Amino acid sequence: MSIAILGAGAFGTALAVSLAANGPVTLWGRDVSFGRENPRLPGVTLPPALTTTDDLASITQQTVLLALPAQKLGGFLAGNGAALNGRNLVSCAKGIDLGSLEGPSVLMAQACPNSVIAVLTGPSFAADIARGLPTALTLACADPAAAEALQHQLSTPNLRLYRSSDVTGAELGGALKNVIAIAAGAAIGAGYGDSARAAVITRGFAEMSRLAGAMGARPETLAGLSGFGDLVLTCTSEQSRNFRFGKALGAGESFDAATTVEGAATARAVSALAPRLGLDMPISTLIAGLAEGRVDMGQALEFLLNRPLKEE
Template identity: 70%
Template structure:
């Protein structure tokens, strides 16, 4: 089976994308551990269709279009280790985060690893289980090259997976990364028993933070109001399916969270806490989430710090 599209990263989201895209034609799904057969334990209850080939050999997963469903904190090293194999292909990042060691977004990591590449980003409000079940989902496809973005949009859209195109890669990426931080804060508020009104305040003021940082870094404000920003923020701050929200719940309740579950928002909060002062932007909620994730203070202390900030106009 020869596939025009492959997904690198056999986690829940990568597996779900493979299932969804297989309705258009053969898809190859690569992962380091693929001995689980036709049902990935990271996505229980979903059987891979015949159109999906699963492999742990990267040479069998090389395709003209490659979706990188690899966590943001692992992406840089992966690109460096496999530069010879990936060069010259259309690379689409599906990660939501900011690299803690470099402060770079996934698209920036791709561009630096492959100077001639035109990186694209697939992001927006979505849960792996919904995508795998074929439920209607709308995502943002961001690519600075409008023609390349148009081609990718048609290659990756399915009857149930609707893609909206933008050339604002910075805005799309930062929306997807920063909403994870706010989701942790929202979960912590609910977990600590502060109620839905407190969560609404966190989400609203958190969205203001997201927009401030993104526009300071060159993004368009309208992008943050779209699927990759506000849409994803609403989803991840209101659903137990969100890993970042569940992590926040655990923090608020004083419970231990499963260390095997990837929580991109925790590392992103730390990256944002270092990045925001350099671009002259205040990010009070994100800063408190960074302290929470590092165990430097508790939820009640974080809330007291936020409430003690000077009163001002909205």
Template identity: 65%
Template sequence: MSLAVAGSGAFGTALAVALGRTGAAVTLWSRDPDQARVMVETGRNDRRLPGVDLPDTVTPTGDAGALATSKTVLLAMPMQSLAGFLDAHGSTLDGRALVACCKGIDLTRLEGASALIARACPAAVPAVLTGPSFAADIAKGLPTALTLACADEAAGARLQAQLSTPILRLYRSPDVIGAELGGALKNVIAIAAGVVIGARLGESARAALITRGFAEMQRLALRLGARTETLAGLSGFGDLVLTCTSEQSRNFRFGIALGQGTAFDTSVTVEGAATARAATALAQSLSIDMPITGMVAALLDQRIGIRAAVEALMSRPLKQE
């Protein structure tokens, strides 16, 4: 069965490479026709994933209509681009299995990927692919385990079999809300962890922040219907640990720059920035206490400085853990 990946960034390209190596025919769509042309000519996507050859089974294209030839489409564009993509192409893709591979909360609608898919494509099967992973590791063929969340368990089982590879192990879950919120909120905490390291506050402070950040993630996710075990799994705690401890994480690197007061490459997508603002608004509407998330949003909007942010967090009322 053929597959399609919508989005030729590092992660989308890595997924296309991993799936293509199994012999599956994969269409890799780029919104930039010039980038698609370069991939066709060179057999690589050095702009986003340097040094990795595309298997012969992967067909790059700049034609979004080519996505409709596949019954399973992986949506691997940035979260803040997903709604616009679905508005433009949802009618063509309706009725297919649409697997969101982006991590975040839509800043305008305060919703996750599955809700956006359901609205634009009511006959589609929404699913979420998320968990602790870096594009470079997947492209190198290094072992990776992810969560595939789909409310339709029969469809989820089919997708699990279709998208698993010898190096990409997928664990199935019916908890779509928990999986997508775990993947979204951990990016916010990763920015905060980067700030801690960038500001030279120490490893002990980072450990404390990760722990309290995880508590925040659970408060919001559980209120919205997620399951505790999902947040404790790959798509929650597992992804949180990876993203808060490795400089391969764009969100963590962004946080380091923020903590150091240095410039960060504006061409690099940092999903946690928009998610911090969206999650703060969502938490306020639900009267949920998320001090770290709110502090990240305040830092991003320059409503508070690093020193004041640390003092505010450390001066919060003492309470039982």
């Protein structure tokens, strides 16, 4: 059974390369004129089983992975949701939509009410997946039978998928860890050291768990691959765009504006969500301020050091 992936960025392309080991895969993008090597994934040759297209109407597969940036997903679904309705849709986005303050799974369910909705997330870098390095991910779907079928369809020799029914928790883990990765990068970029980064990761995980719990997620989901696992990866590796963005912020350096940094928009969304839920989300609020230029690193350090003394 063939699979389609919408979004020819680095991650969508890497998934397509890996899944092509199982059979035919079609990769859709607005510009796929790159031939057999996507410049967003240098050094990786697309396998023969992988076909690229810029014709969305040609995508007829029943299982479709949406590897689009979180902030572009809503607009895409508004124009194309009707054509995808009734299929198995798997979100690969990690973020919270700024306009609606909803996660990708909610946007997909609203646009495609007759579809099976799932989320594929967890600690992973596109380059690792494309190179065939072992990677474990969470596949979250509220329908147990559909989850099991998708798990078998989307597992490859190097991709090991673990099922979960907690779509909210898996999705929030993947979104919120990007915010904390920016904070961890800022700590390193500002020269605060690894001990400060460890504190940011620890307090950041507590912050992630608070928001996810308030939105109905299960604690064990946040402690798994899609939460803690992804958090550790993105807070400690230069491969993480969010970490690199934070590091540039901390060092007072410029950052490539063309690079997608989901955590910056997610921090702003969390800052809007937190008051509605009666939550204190200091790191997320801080990152929203840093990303918008309302706060500098000196103010950020003072803010964090002046937090009330209390029990952990």
